[in-house]
Amino acid sequence: MGNFMKEFAKGLIITNPVFVLALGLCPTLAVTTSINNALGMTLAVLIVLLGANTIVAAIRNFVPSITRIPIFIVVIASLVTMVDLLFAANFPDLHEALGIFLPLVVVNCIILGRAEAFASKNPILHSVADALGITVGFMLALLMISSIRQTLGTGSLSVFGFHFFTLPILGKQPIAILVLPAGAFLVIGLLLALFRRTGVMKSD
Amino acid sequence: MLDKNALKKAFPVILLTIVVAISVNLLSFADRLTRPQIEAQQQLKIQNLLTGMFPDMSRYDFKNDIYTIYSDGAKIGYAFIAVGKGYGGDIDILVGLEDDTTIKGISIVSHSETPGLGSRITESFFTNQFAGLSIDEVALKRDGGEVDAITGSTISSRAVINAVRETAMEKVKQLDGSE
Structure with a gap:
């Protein structure tokens, strides 16, 4: 159990997928325009990463190394397609908001990266812990970026139709560039700089 | 072996x-x-x-890409999907016609325009302008029509306007031919 917690906890900060590993930046930049989208993407990544890590860890002992990458990709692509269908059937609004970035979870480096670097070498239980930890780390990063972009870029904050507050001046004249693609780079760059400067996260 | x-x-x-x-x-x-x-x-x-x-709609038919709207058995209008070439890709617009010449209203079904700029084509201040216009009035004011463009999003505005006008003309011809 101690190991389980260790594998889980490392995903939050030490190997945070966005701020330390700098993986999966494309969906991170694209879907962090609102907290809703960030949570939707997290749910998709949770299902796919959990499924992929479990299956890869389960079959790791008899997959020959020359075909491992195609097999991992088939596993991941099947999971993503199922999640895509599931979202289209049950959450049409979210499915529309995530758009092309939902099917593109297939090529999200976080998922293949964890399958190759972790799940293919570790038992199932540890791989599940790794998947959960990495997903929570991913979620924390997306929430941080999207709450900044949504609040300053639209001047107000609401999540799933629940309105929290509207900022006094920015409510009328929001910093619209923050919800545009350029804003994603600015916010993620500043956050990375802040974490390095304060020493919260180090890459070594 | x-x-x-x-x-x-x-x-x-x-x-x-x-x-x-x-x-x-x-x-x-x-x-x-x-x-x-x-x-x-x-x-x-x-x-x-x-x-x-069409708030009075009781049922609709879908044939040859045209929705025919009925209210208690009486025809009250038509609707169809127009596809515009926007700044970020195709814009699908649902266009309603009251009769052969008058627009009942439009609404954007899907689009991939720039958030905060072109994406404002979905907002009511833009789409409400179309209700009640005759088909040939559907053009930007600077092109002699009746529709105001969205500031900073002329390409997206024009894509919607042109798609609505051109597809409406085409569909009216198709409707005239079939009756």
């Missing part, structure tokens, strides 16, 4: 084939499971947009 070595060499290929076969079966199963729900969602979306446009 297969010797052990050949079998060993073929193993990765066989394994990959099995994995793909399992995956294909699972996916077609998932597709069959979710298809009715996905189709129902799309149906519901169109229906909601149509009732928003």
